Amino acid sequence: MERLGNYTLKLNPPAYVRGSGSFAGKKEGEGPLADYFDATHDDTTLGEESWEKAEAKLQTEAVKTAIQKAHLKNTDIQYIFAGDLLNQCISSTYGLRDLGIPFLGQYGACSTMAQGMGMASVFVSGGAAENTVAVTSSHFCSAERQFRFPLEYGGQRTPTAQWTATAAGAVVMSSRPSPISIQEVTFGRMTDLGVSDANNMGAAMAPAAVRTLTDYFTDTGHMPQDFDLILTGDLGYVGSTLLRKIMKEAGWDLDNNYNDCGMMIYDRKKQDVHAGGSGCGCSGSVVCGYIMKQMLKGALHDVLFAATGALMSPTALQQGESIVGISHLVHLHSDAPNELA
């Protein structure tokens, strides 16, 4: 590994994507990316007794599928990096308890997918493991009742509120070459501009994404136009607008090749999601589903995935704290020939 500038790791050798899994709920299955999930569930509980257990099951499914697609067994995986939004990350614990794989719990809020992918890649590139898994999940119902109101209360949502996706994504990172690799990783610094509205997390997280993207461009000398796609997850419409505006003022134009997982997972015109999707599972399932499939068929070659997280708890906000944002970034590269070329 080589350090570029202050904040970026160049992975030499790179870590390779050997398989991925992506599962989601009913609403996500009615959205524009429906065909790219491995499966969607019409039943919010997945047949379990609680939403928390349903979310855990989404993680189990995503990991098992990713390992199967990698043609590996659980015993071939040295470490699993997992986290979620629930208190004490219980979706990860209970979803992965029976796998028998050394477990390293991660907490990055909605940045967890990129944090885990970065960790898994650093372990592989540094020689600590041949195969690792990164996984995360979220569930609309378990998140709403923990962070906002009981669903039965029927609380009114504000226009800036995002819809927590019911979804999970998992990826196997490996030292064995494959068409898709992670080339660089930029782990983020905490950024807090004082936003304290739990219904406007896009605004709270956008400055963190600005910081990490700027760090990456500065460290590597790459420019936004070097990428087929610059993808945040999950700023939604409000946060993405802020991000593009701040980046443009700083001289980085994202107008041509930018998108956000929270804007991609739902059809805003037909689905009542206000400012778009959010939750660890949103970017997790979009990246491990749609993005990986586009990269595998050569439709995307260089993707900069900067996941964003709001490191907040209801207790902290009740005590007058502001929302701390963070953004972790990985550069995904595909060598697959374009099938359409």
Add this chain to the structure above:
Amino acid sequence: MERLGNYTLKLNPPAYVRGSGSFAGKKEGEGPLADYFDATHDDTTLGEESWEKAEAKLQTEAVKTAIQKAHLKNTDIQYIFAGDLLNQCISSTYGLRDLGIPFLGQYGACSTMAQGMGMASVFVSGGAAENTVAVTSSHFCSAERQFRFPLEYGGQRTPTAQWTATAAGAVVMSSRPSPISIQEVTFGRMTDLGVSDANNMGAAMAPAAVRTLTDYFTDTGHMPQDFDLILTGDLGYVGSTLLRKIMKEAGWDLDNNYNDCGMMIYDRKKQDVHAGGSGCGCSGSVVCGYIMKQMLKGALHDVLFAATGALMSPTALQQGESIVGISHLVHLHSDAPNELA
């Protein structure tokens, strides 16, 4: 790095301890390890408005002191690995927000100190960083009201209950040689034998420690007698008794060189702590205080530190789940000559 057996990483080169910090509360300051903390606080709130903010401040203090003792600046640290028991790990977030160091949130419950030390060491040994920090904390008051009862309720504690330490520990891991190093790391697998009593976490966690210690001895060929100290954290009296019993039945005798951070931090005869101490900050402060100081003066040369965590939440237990245990292990080695020799 070299993989030994199925679960252990031999760090080549090792990662070195360059500085550590250890802070605690009033009760810990009245215990047998009082002289080994960098400071103790008589005021449970540390002058802050809430116990959560007090706990965050303990992390700030521990990290700042560790970096100072390492004769480094914040900008010399590439990554900080931090976690705690509070929902969404807010002690770590708010305690470390202003440092400007790339932040990687960890969730290992009371195993967080070893998980973070292991992570920090793998990053250093693998060439991803020159200097990293691992830190964790806990606070009796913030933990009680989150996991059990409001303090004002005055709930009766059971004989198997452990006392969450008000404390924090931080360590700087570095590529620059120093007397104390981490030689091997064994990250643990989740272990669940069905214990569901949140007031008997020692019993829930002991099987995980058995598993990780057994993995380590099997992978490396080391025997318990190769170590000056085998240290769990924090099984307390109940869990430690179980651990010794199970290990003995499996042919590993820990009778001569075993201790537990939860048994060391308080004087059970004089202090009303029932089954001993617990909480991320218990093993964090014992290892980053007492143990590091003993190793620096050559009184201990080889310490096997196996921290244990109960990956539980009140919600999971209310839904009928059992408590999942995990244990992560690091082998600390000191080259310091024995001052008394």
